[in-house]
Amino acid sequence: MYARILEERKNSIRYAEKNSAPIHCEAASISGAVSQRACVYCGARVVLNPITDAFHIVHGPIGCASYTWDIRGSLSSGPELYRNSFSTDLQEKDVVFGGVRKLEAAIDEVMRTYAPRLIFVYATCIVGVIGDDVEAVCREAERKYGARVIAVKAPGFSGNKSTGYRMACDALMRLLPPRDDHIRKNGVNILGDYNLAGETWIIKTYMREIGVPVISTFTGDASYERLLAAPSAGLNVVQCAGSMLYLAQRMEQEFGIPWVKASFFGIEDTSTAIRQVADLIGSEETRRKARVFTERESERAARLTAPYHSRLRGKKAAIFVGGGFKAISLVRQFREMGMETVMVGTQTGKADEYEVLENLVSPDTVILDDANPSELEKFLREKGADILVGGVKERPLAYKLGIAFCDHNHERKHALAGYVGVENFTREVNLSINSPVWRYARG
Numbered sequence: 331m332y333a334r335i336l337e338e339r340k341n342s343i344r345y346a347e348k349n350s351a352p353i354h355c356e357a358a359s360i361s362g363a364v365s366q367r368a369c370v371y372c373g374a375r376v377v378l379n380p381i382t383d384a385f386h387i388v389h390g391p392i393g394c395a396s397y398t399w400d401i402r403g404s405l406s407s408g409p410e411l412y413r414n415s416f417s418t419d420l421q422e423k424d425v426v427f428g429g430v431r432k433l434e435a436a437i438d439e440v441m442r443t444y445a446p447r448l449i450f451v452y453a454t455c456i457v458g459v460i461g462d463d464v465e466a467v468c469r470e471a472e473r474k475y476g477a478r479v480i481a482v483k484a485p486g487f488s489g490n491k492s493t494g495y496r497m498a499c500d501a502l503m504r505l506l507p508p509r510d511d512h513i514r515k516n517g518v519n520i521l522g523d524y525n526l527a528g529e530t531w532i533i534k535t536y537m538r539e540i541g542v543p544v545i546s547t548f549t550g551d552a553s554y555e556r557l558l559a560a561p562s563a564g565l566n567v568v569q570c571a572g573s574m575l576y577l578a579q580r581m582e583q584e585f586g587i588p589w590v591k592a593s594f595f596g597i598e599d600t601s602t603a604i605r606q607v608a609d610l611i612g613s614e615e616t617r618r619k620a621r622v623f624t625e626r627e628s629e630r631a632a633r634l635t636a637p638y639h640s641r642l643r644g645k646k647a648a649i650f651v652g653g654g655f656k657a658i659s660l661v662r663q664f665r666e667m668g669m670e671t672v673m674v675g676t677q678t679g680k681a682d683e684y685e686v687l688e689n690l691v692s693p694d695t696v697i698l699d700d701a702n703p704s705e706l707e708k709f710l711r712e713k714g715a716d717i718l719v720g721g722v723k724e725r726p727l728a729y730k731l732g733i734a735f736c737d738h739n740h741e742r743k744h745a746l747a748g749y750v751g752v753e754n755f756t757r758e759v760n761l762s763i764n765s766p767v768w769r770y771a772r773g
């Protein structure tokens with residue numbers, strides 16, 4: 331028996347053809363619907379954690395600290411300090427009498443042992459309830475140690491995962507120095523790429539190919555020192571708009587840096603992204619290099635993936651990912667592979683992104699915002715999806731339904747960005763969809 335759709339959720343689910351009213355999105359999750367979204371603190375943590383020489387102190391019960399490096403396995407070309415996680419491990423007595431002393435002791439200990447230049451202190455739910463003055467503790471620690479100690483007040487009840495993204499962006503803005511107009515560089519910052527499986531390095535290689543320097547990366551393989559140079563860049567290239575468009579907008583307001591959304595997923599979008607950057611910041615020579623490079627690499631990726639297409643043509647894909655911009659790229663990528671997208675949803679998509687999706691997919695494709703597992707199950711079955719592309723929370727759902735799965739979230743170990751990512755993705759989708767195991771699992 332399929333699950334019923336809760337009355338309050340009906341406006342968050344659409345068939346693409348019945349789009350008379352815009353989809354309901356960018357809103358709090360409905361109580362009782364068991365949303366796939368993570369909490370505010372997790373949203374902030376996933377954005378800040380990849381800064382390779384930063385320390386993260388989770389001020390709260392030990393359970394909150396379970397969101398560690400493991401949930402976003404971003405890679406580093408240098409320090410590995412960010413893979414450590416610290417918690418004040420608040421207990422009942424701290425809740426009654428306050429946790430400030432424990433937080434001060436934790437900062438002292440981290441300073442004594444590692445002497446980092448940058449610490450983020452996350453205030454979790456219970457800290458928001460008992461009212462520890464985390465800002466004051468951080469201010470005092472900055473004075474005492476001369477390091478940056480930045481409070482991220484992210485109790486779960488202050489919003490949803492998107493609120494956490496904004497808090498992380500605000501914390502980054504507190505870190506950045508004012509723009510010095512004497513130091514202007516003709517390079518770009520890459521925003522919203524977290525160097526999962528080395529993807530920031532792939533994008534940096536492409537920029538090098540067309541002669542565009544990368545000043546800073548937010549936050550894949552970032553370091554405190556390199557972040558400080560960000561205000562001198564000439565353009566912000568925003569890959570994951572869901573988490574970092576807000577930072578781009580703030581940097582435009584405060585530093586005058588223009589931004590462009592650019593997706594590096596799929597042949598079409600990767601080529602468009604590289605050419606866009608060249609058009610916006612490059613010389614005639616940069617544009618020529620971009621044209622030659624994208625033509626050569628597109629042709630190569632298309633040639634390498636072509637043998638898989640006969641095994642994938644006509645298969646049905648379902649997508650449930652974090653942001654709308656990635657979902658759009660995935661729909662296009664499946665189209666390049668001869669596959670149809672029958673269901674597409676996101677945790678934190680924006681109204682304009684859903685509008686693009688509606689125009690991109692078939693009229694009977696289901697579009698969902700902030701879905702829960704029973705809704706995903708209902709539409710995966712109803713639409714006869716052959717594969718679900720999602721994250722760690724969606725994986726067991728697909729497997730229990732006997733459907734192939736591809737991880738396109740934080741935990742993945744293969745690069746899925748750029749032309750090399752197209753090859754990896756196509757190979758993985760083919761292996762998963764055409765695995766003989768489904769004959770037995772579905773039987």
Ligand code: SF4
Nearest residue numbers: 369371394454455486
């Ligand atoms: S207690 Fe609050 S901050 Fe901690 S993991 Fe749960 S919702 Fe997030």
